[in-house]
Amino acid sequence: MKTFLTLTSLLLGLTPSFAQDQSGIPAEARAAAQSVKPEAIKAHMRFLADDAMEGRKPGTRGYRLAANYVISQFEALGLQPAGDEKTYWQKVPLRQWRVQEEGSSLAFIGKNGQEQPLTFGKNYTLSPVYGDEISEITAPVVFVGFGVTAPDLNYDDYKNVDVKGKIVAYFNGAPAAFPSNQRAYHGSAKLENAAAHGAVGVISFSLPTDVRNRMEASSGRVRQGTYRWLGKDGKPQRVFPELKGVASLGDSTARTVLAQSGRSLADIIAAANKSIPQAFPLNFSVRMKTETRSGGDITGYNVVGVLPGTDPVLKNEYVVYASHLDHLGIGRPVKGDSIFNGAHDNASGVAINLEAARMYASLPTKPKRSILFVGVTAEEMGLLGSDYFASNPTVPKENIVANLCLDMPFFFHSLIDIVPYGSEHSSMAKEVNTVAKYLGVKVAKDPIPEQVVFMRSDHFSFVRQGIPAIYIKSGTETGNPQLNGLKLNLDWRATIYHSPQDEIDQPFDFNAAAKHAQLQFLIGYLTAQNPKRPTWNPGDFFGTKFGSQQTVKSPGDTGK
Incomplete structure (x- = not known):
């Protein structure tokens, strides 16, 4: 008899009552x-x-x-x-907030003091420095791999390196060996991590296989300005005032920088692709000036x-x-x-x-x-x-x-x-x-x-x-x-x-x-x-x- 009732119910588009216990979903919710x-x-x-x-x-x-x-x-x-x-x-x-290109600049400074100015929108872009109309820093640069600290995953790009008062440079993203959602989190929390380690500035760039942050796409977004929501005190939220300059380098510029580091560019990229932490000082400093205006x-x-x-x-x-x-x-x-x-x-x-x-x-x-x-x-x-x-x-x-x-x-x-x-x-x-x-x-x-x-x-x-x-x-x-x-x-x-x-x-x-x-x-x-x-x-x-x-x-x- 149960077989007959079940078949009849299915033919009529109904759900037999005993199926409710199997699904764990009450009948009225199923009907809705x-x-x-x-x-x-x-x-x-x-x-x-x-x-x-x-x-x-x-x-x-x-x-x-x-x-x-x-x-x-x-x-x-x-x-x-x-x-x-x-x-x-x-x-x-x-x-x-918008970065004023005409009042902003970025230059590499070699050991001999010679400066190499770069071109906004071609070699680099800058993010707004919230709360400072003019922000200027000059500091040595330290490469810190992905710029990630993940003690739960036994990974730290900042291990055994002092970046206080310095500018850190890192690849966009996070180690591929991380579980998907932890990889997503750590890839987005790197400004906070840099500030927590005492850095005063950040330079980011992409691995050759990462096409999402290429200069030709990011420069257009940067020119549109950046928004933040304001707290009750009228100040922007989710910002890091410790960082006095935040830059992104174009692919070819970044490769030139790493190639001049005295280390093998291929080895640096290979270590990143293998999720191996790495950090070392680069052989130059950076002068960064960011002029920021509120866009309303x-x-x-x-x-x-x-x-x-x-x-x-x-x-x-x-x-x-x-x-x-x-x-x-x-x-x-x-x-x-x-x-x-x-x-x-x-x-x-x-x-x-x-x-x-x-x-x-x-x-x-x-x-x-x-x-x-x-x-x-x-x-x-x-x-x-x-x-x-x-x-x-x-x-x-x-x-x-x-x-x-x-x-x-x-x-x-x-x-x-x-x-x-x-x-x-x-x-x-x-x-x-x-x-x-x-x-x-x-x-x-x-x-x-x-x-x-x-x-x-x-x-x-x-x-x-x-x-x-x-x-x-x-x-x-x-x-x-x-x-x-x-x-x-x-x-x-x-x-x-x-x-x-x-x-x-x-x-x-x-x-x-x-x-x-x-x-x-x-x-x-x-x-x-x-x-x-x-x-x-x-x-x-x-x-x-x-x-x-x-x-x-x-x-x-x-x-x-």
């Missing part, structure tokens, strides 16, 4: 997930990526239009205002809505969904188009989280914990909106238990496998694996660790505050032996990413997008229902580094 609407995701993306949004750059009319659209969806779904002063808005104070202030806006929880106690805790609403605005025309619409980056993430919000709203009984949806600003300026929110949340920070981020999930083919960045660091892996199994998708490892994805979206702002977070992207399996998923991803990054061609008319697979929405919804739902807060895994790198900031237990957590 099965109601997913691919066409709704497409409709949200079409609006947010329309030319009328003018590329959604923070501080523009187009961004405001996009934000108002998201707020209208929040209201329609019954999400309550959770921003500043009982509104859906959270103000994010942003300030721009922008008031950015995050949009925040909340679906209140139903448990008398746990409703005071929050699972936060984040996706960045901004993009690059209007820029230099490419193929006759100057509007950077950002359909995939990241109208897609906003649209999918809106569909997850609709599934939450459809539940007959809402989750125990509250669900907070945040459309963050200024991600393209350096994760600024999410960093501001995570540092200054509109709900008590200690009551945020988890974050689910979505940014360019990549649905240009069927969703066969996923890469859940961050899940290996916390107990959220259980929810991820449960939902992946239910939806029939595989869990895969990071296929492109060299892209340091774990550091490049808004979930890391929450990790930095000690909050477990996950960020799900498509894996490389396509279900089509003629379609290489990894090549498709890399080709898209090389030709469409951050260009005006990122529009809604791309060959998106909206059924795959719908499965992303189901993943987002169900993982967050199970997290919201669990009496225990997510926890960092014992001894985890990120939990050890940041997790002490979140030590509160949920009232329902007995510790058993």
Whole structure:
């Protein structure tokens, strides 16, 4: 009889009751997930990526239009205002800084005192020195490999070398032998590490195989200026005033420098490729002058809505969904188009989280914990909106238990496998694996660790505050032996990413997008229902580094 009932249920599109126990997902949540609407995701993306949004750059009319659209969806779904002063808005104070090329310079000084001046934009670029209109340093240069200190991985490029009062030079990136996410973190924390070791300046350059930071690309970004968010004291955050000069060298200039070091250039590169620490003084000094001007202030806006929880106690805790609403605005025309619409980056993430919000709203009984949806600003300026929110949340920070981020999930083919960045660091892996199994998708490892994805979206702002977070992207399996998923991803990054061609008319697979929405919804739902807060895994790198900031237990957590 059970076989007959099972077959009948499957033919009718129903799920037999005993399957609930096997999946670990309550029936009402499964029903909500099965109601997913691919066409709704497409409709949200079409609006947010329309030319009328003018590329959604923070501080523009187009961004405001996009934000108002998201707020209208929040209201329609019954999400309550959770921003500043009982509104859906959270103000994010942003300030721009630009390096004045005509007043800035960089020169090598040989042992004989002879100077060799370099050309801005051709040989080098400079980063702003925040807070100093004119910053000048002259100091000897010490090469420090990747510039990484990782005691947990028994690696230190600064071992047995004194860099106090000196300028350090290092390769971009981090040792390839590091685990993917630690590699991403250490590759992005090198200014902080240089300052901690007493350096007064930094010079960075790329390995020959690293094409992401070439001078021809980076010089254009530098000329656009750099933004930081301002603290209550009006000062820029995430800056290192100890560093009086920060430069990046072009590839050929860097190779010339290393070739004159008295050591084999091939050996230096080989050691870096083998993840071998190395440090030694170079045989010259550098004179660096940076003239910095403030380019003005922008008031950015995050949009925040909340679906209140139903448990008398746990409703005071929050699972936060984040996706960045901004993009690059209007820029230099490419193929006759100057509007950077950002359909995939990241109208897609906003649209999918809106569909997850609709599934939450459809539940007959809402989750125990509250669900907070945040459309963050200024991600393209350096994760600024999410960093501001995570540092200054509109709900008590200690009551945020988890974050689910979505940014360019990549649905240009069927969703066969996923890469859940961050899940290996916390107990959220259980929810991820449960939902992946239910939806029939595989869990895969990071296929492109060299892209340091774990550091490049808004979930890391929450990790930095000690909050477990996950960020799900498509894996490389396509279900089509003629379609290489990894090549498709890399080709898209090389030709469409951050260009005006990122529009809604791309060959998106909206059924795959719908499965992303189901993943987002169900993982967050199970997290919201669990009496225990997510926890960092014992001894985890990120939990050890940041997790002490979140030590509160949920009232329902007995510790058993």
